[in-house]
Amino acid sequence: MTQVKMTVNGKTASGDVEGRTLLAQFLRDDQGLTGTHIGCDTSQCGACVVHVNGQAVKACTMLAIEADGATVDTIEGQANADGSLNVIQQAFQDHHGLQCGFCTPGMVMSAAALLKDNPKPTEAEVRHYLDGNICRCTGYHNIVKAIMAASGQDVSAIAAE
Amino acid sequence: MYNFDVERPTSIVDAVQAMSKEEAQPISGGQTLIPTLKARLAAPSVLVSLTGIEEMKGVRMSDDGRLCIGGGTTHTTVAAEAAAHYPGLASVAARIGDPAVRNRGTIGGSLANNDPSACYPAAALGSGATIVTNNREIAADDYFLGMFTTALEEGEIVTEVKFPIPQAAHYEKFLQPASRFPLVAVFVARFSDGVRVAVTGASNDGVFRWTEAEEALSANFSADAVAGLKAEGDMISDLHGTAEYRAHLVGVMTKRAVAAIA
Numbered sequence: 001m002t003q004v005k006m007t008v009n010g011k012t013a014s015g016d017v018e019g020r021t022l023l024a025q026f027l028r029d030d031q032g033l034t035g036t037h038i039g040c041d042t043s044q045c046g047a048c049v050v051h052v053n054g055q056a057v058k059a060c061t062m063l064a065i066e067a068d069g070a071t072v073d074t075i076e077g078q079a080n081a082d083g084s085l086n087v088i089q090q091a092f093q094d095h096h097g098l099q100c101g102f103c104t105p106g107m108v109m110s111a112a113a114l115l116k117d118n119p120k121p122t123e124a125e126v127r128h129y130l131d132g133n134i135c136r137c138t139g140y141h142n143i144v145k146a147i148m149a150a151s152g153q154d155v156s157a158i159a160a161e
Numbered sequence: 162m163y164n165f166d167v168e169r170p171t172s173i174v175d176a177v178q179a180m181s182k183e184e185a186q187p188i189s190g191g192q193t194l195i196p197t198l199k200a201r202l203a204a205p206s207v208l209v210s211l212t213g214i215e216e217m218k219g220v221r222m223s224d225d226g227r228l229c230i231g232g233g234t235t236h237t238t239v240a241a242e243a244a245a246h247y248p249g250l251a252s253v254a255a256r257i258g259d260p261a262v263r264n265r266g267t268i269g270g271s272l273a274n275n276d277p278s279a280c281y282p283a284a285a286l287g288s289g290a291t292i293v294t295n296n297r298e299i300a301a302d303d304y305f306l307g308m309f310t311t312a313l314e315e316g317e318i319v320t321e322v323k324f325p326i327p328q329a330a331h332y333e334k335f336l337q338p339a340s341r342f343p344l345v346a347v348f349v350a351r352f353s354d355g356v357r358v359a360v361t362g363a364s365n366d367g368v369f370r371w372t373e374a375e376e377a378l379s380a381n382f383s384a385d386a387v388a389g390l391k392a393e394g395d396m397i398s399d400l401h402g403t404a405e406y407r408a409h410l411v412g413v414m415t416k417r418a419v420a421a422i423a
Contacts, residue, residue: 002167019167019208020198042196044339046261055237055264061195062265063188065167066212113260131341132259 004068008033009077017064024048024059026067027074035075035105039134046133049106049113050074056113058132075105078112088112088150095155097146099137106133111147120151123158163204169213173320177295179209180316187211187318189233189270192262217269217320222246228326232269232293232319239268249330249350249422253284256334258341269319275367277308277397278342282368284332285322287348287359293321308367327352333418335362335410337401345407347371347414351422355379358415363407365395374415383423384416 001016008031015030027033027050036059039047043061050059051073078086085093088111098104107130114121114129121129126144135143141158149155168185170176180187186205188194189212197203211217217233220242228247230239240255240263257263257271257280271281272292285292285301292299294317304312313319327350334346345362356378358371377386392411396404 019165020162022195041199043192043262046259049261056261057264058261061192061262063167063191063195063208063210065169066191066210068169110260129260132261 002065002068004064006067006069007071009073013072019063019065021064022060023050023052023057023062023064023067023072026064027059027072033074033076037102037105039102039106039136044132044134045103046106046110046130047103049109049133051109051113054116056110073109075108078108088115088147091146091150092143095142095146095149097139097143099135099139103133103135103137107135107143111150114147115151120153121147123148162198163201165198165205166207167210168207169210171213171215173214173216173295173318176209176211176214176318177316179207180318182207185209185316187273189267189273190235190265191270192258192266193270193274193276211267211269211318220246223323226326227291228324230268230322230324232272232321233267234269236263236266236268247324247326247330249327249332249348250284250288250324253280253332253348256280256332262341268322272304272322273311273313273319275305275309275311276342277364277367278337278340278344278362279368280332280334280343280346280361283346283348283359283361285324285359286368286370287332287350287357288324288327288330289350289352289357290325291323292319293323294318295320298323302370305368308365310367325352327357329422331418331421333414333421335414337362344401345410345414347411347418349378349415349418349422351378351382356382360392360411360414363392363394363396363411365397369394371411371415378419382419384420387412387415387419 005014037047039045043058048059168179184206188208217231236254244251330350334343337344343362348359350357358374361368396407398404
């Protein structure tokens with residue numbers, strides 16, 4: 001076992017991990033942060049997307065040891081300080097950007113990464129960026145709409161289907 | 162996944178030292194290797210992580226005008242930092258996998274793995290790049306030796322890749338949307354002294370140069386020049402496409418790539 005220490009959602013998190021322990025397992029099983037979902041476990045679906053040093057990564061395809069010393073942000077750290085939903089989360093609620101909700105943590109984290117680099121994406125850019133996030137309810141229209149709305153753009157012309 | 166120890170060297174020298182351990186396996190971004198380990202297709206006793214080696218990261222121009230990319234440089238970084246020097250190559254990096262995969266996956270890892278459908282082998286072979294390791298330089302023409310097979314010796318690490326910059330280049334990728342690998346993709350690079358055409362995703366022998374198309378395009382750089390040619394070889398045939406379909410796609414992708422830069 002190896003001790004790892006990282007900053008998760010602004011707080012120090014440490015624990016003993018095996019070489020094979022994935023970042024997703026460390027977050028869920030060791031830290032109790034079960035908002036990071038494991039959908040496919042083969043880096044296809046994106047339900048496990050978290051930010052490591054500010055970059056979106058699939059936590060199921062990164063070793064926990066590799067995140068030693070890193071700054072990690074998960075869905076649990078996205079809400080505002082007073083507990084209210086942040087802009088992206090609120091837009092997902094307002095625009096019904098989820099059905100079963102399983103993919104939502106990854107969608108929100110990917111959306112946050114996109115909007116950080118590209119604050120006013122086009123609809124096509126949003127869809128392209130979500131290449132690695134799969135919604136099993138196939139609810140992409142409203143997810144895209146929510147992300148467009150979160151970026152402060154008019155979404156009235158985007159059809160809700 | 163079977164368990165393993167993880168070493169995190171911070172220099173190439175230390176990484177090479179760590180690789181001398183029995184059943185040691187280097188890991189870079191791990192975007193292929195971790196799924197492989199999960200499937201128990203590999204069971205190393207030690208993983209030597211290359212992601213903490215700063216001297217293996219970054220994009221720079223060399224004095225002789227080649228674009229040099231550290232083996233541990235992620236696809237995201239190449240997409241951003243190579244764009245001003247070699248847009249054709251940056252475009253390859255920008256279309257690998259998805260954004261989260263590009264934030265971890267590295268050029269050295271892709272070239273060391275040499276997946277028969279990977280993007281970077283086509284760019285490296287099509288550019289006539291030089292693969293630099295911890296103890297030698299290998300021309301791309303001598304490096305790719307077949308599906309998942311390269312000239313790398315046991316314990317040898319890709320530390321840098323040097324790309325000559327062509328007058329123009331284009332990577333035409335026919336996406337296999339489930340895997341986000343190409344079903345077939347073609348990298349065409351036009352140099353002052355000739356044209357190189359590299360094909361990935363098509364052959365059971367892995368990435369290859371389509372020499373007939375290179376000759377035709379060197380004489381006449383237009384899509385029409387390759388219209389009558391058919392790629393030969395041991396083409397991959399699977400549920401996504403027959404060998405004949407892939408051979409046909411090689412021609413179509415080549416024509417589209419040429420049309421994009423002609």
